[in-house]
Amino acid sequence: MITGELKNKIDSLWGIFWTGGLTNPLDVIEQMTYLMFIHDLDATDLRHQKEALMLGLDSKSMFDGEVTINDRVVSKQDLKWSRLGDMEPRQMYDTMANAVFPFIKGLDDGNDSAYSTYMQDAIFKIPTPLMLDKIMTAMNGIYELMEEDKSGDTRGDVYEYLLSKIATAGVNGQFRTPRHIIKMMVELMDPRPDDTICDPAAGTSGFLVEAAEYLKNVKKEDVLFDPENRKHYMNDMFTGFDMDRTMLRIGAMNMMTHGIEHPNIEYRDSLTDQNPDRDKYSLILANPPFKGSLDYDSVSDDLRDIVNTKKPKTELLFLELFLKMLKKGGRTACIVPDGVLFGSSKAHKAIRKELIENNKLQAVISMPSGVFKPYAGVSTAVLVFNKTGYGGTDKVWFYDMKNDGFSLDDKRSRIEANDIPDIVERFRNLGKEADRKRTDQSFLVYKEEIVKNDYDLSINKYKEIEYEKVEYEPTSVILGRINDLQKEIEAGLKELEKMLKEPKPEGDREHD
Secondary structure, three states: OOOHHHHHHHHHHHHHHHHOOOOOHHHHHHHHHHHHHHHHHHHHHHHHHHHHHHHOOOOOOOOOOEEEEOOEEEEHHHHOHHHHOOOOHHHHHHHHHHHHHHHHHOOOOOOOOHHHHHHOOOOOOOOOHHHHHHHHHHHHHHHHHHHHOOOOOHHHHHHHHHHOOOOOHHHHOOOOOOHHHHHHHHHHHOOOOOOOEEEOOOOOOHHHHHHHHHHHHHOHHHHHOOHHHHHHHHHOOEEEEEOOHHHHHHHHHHHHHOOOOOOEEEEOOOOOOOOOOOOOEEEEEEOOOOOOEOOHHHOOHHHHOOOOOOOOEHHHHHHHHHHHHEEEEEEEEEEEEOHHHHOOOHHHHHHHHHHHHOOEEEEEEEEOHHHHOOOOOOOEEEEEEEOOOOOOOOEEEEEEOOOEEEOOOOOOOEEEEEOHHHHHHHHOOHHHHOOOOOOOOEEEEEHHHHHHOOOOOOHHHOOOOOOOOOOOOOHHHHHHHHHHHHHHHHHHHHHHHHHHHOOOOHHHHHOO
């Protein structure tokens, strides 16, 4: 979330683009994305060198040696963000336009990767050396601020805030899931070194990046020291789909700067025949768009098995899609709007029945409506389930999240109240939840009760509210007190009337 001084700096940076003649918001976002990537290449390369040294691994800097660009031999060191900042504006501009941009466009050339695919049409549009100098100076100030807050994802946060300036953003559904919610879902799923992880609505690849960071931080030895696991981690572990080329470019860059050498980020409409992936992934993490209804004919044929309706809702189709894409035993953590939990249509009931009867629904975590503010006030929940194909749901764990560490208004300021650590801890120890009461914040509900309630998964259907008994004094006592108070008021009024009727002293009359 962009707030305070950082927000002001981003606004100032936006103003530099605007006054410099770059007024199309999408152009601004794309140019910002390229520049952030160039900055992060420098920082990431330095970090990789340090990590390799600590781990005793061989590693070569991408900025070692020279490169020939447009018949011009250039030292790669001159292409680093930190070196560009030492140049005078005209030299900086010439190097950026005629060397750095061609260099980053060809970084992964020949590997047929997401990065090479979506950087092919990258164009440098900043018009003047002075404007570039101002932009880079402003960006350095932003990165200095972000360094002070280690929890932030600069690229994602900046993009989210810039995107909020586009009037059509809400229609396109292009809002990032809050980073702390993504982190919670990844921790709940506890990714493994042999997982194949997919987000069919990847956006900026936030879920994939967080899963990669979790594995690198929590299971470093298994992931980075095992040759097979490391190869899998760098090449085949992560897959993301999206229908927005700007998102795809950002997602690919996001993954690469977080250490994934060849991310599988593809242009694909996940709900159509463009997506043939079935029984392929062991883990899906997603916050799919809630666009409403889709045209029946545009939906992949095999996604009509459960959600069989002429106007299928996007969120219901994605749940069926997840089940299709998962391997047997695969697991999912996904965000759904509250309507999925209690909707009364045939399609709503059918998908809930499929999750409970034919697979294993583990958890329903209801989140407060302020989680996605200021962009949206919709109430949502996290569903956690495993694909089994034969059932397995015995009990379902419900949690009523009341606080996520931020205020639930449009400001979303940090607060102390935060249920997320408790959610992760309790989910990892569900055996201890058996004795929890329905008046508690979390509890287990047997499958049989859910079935009797028409597969309703709303926590309010099962939660009991404990009302505190308040004892009041007898009515006669309260009326007696009112009567005494009335007598006191009457006595006071009589005393006041008496004082007003008394004659005034001679001295006071002279002043009348």
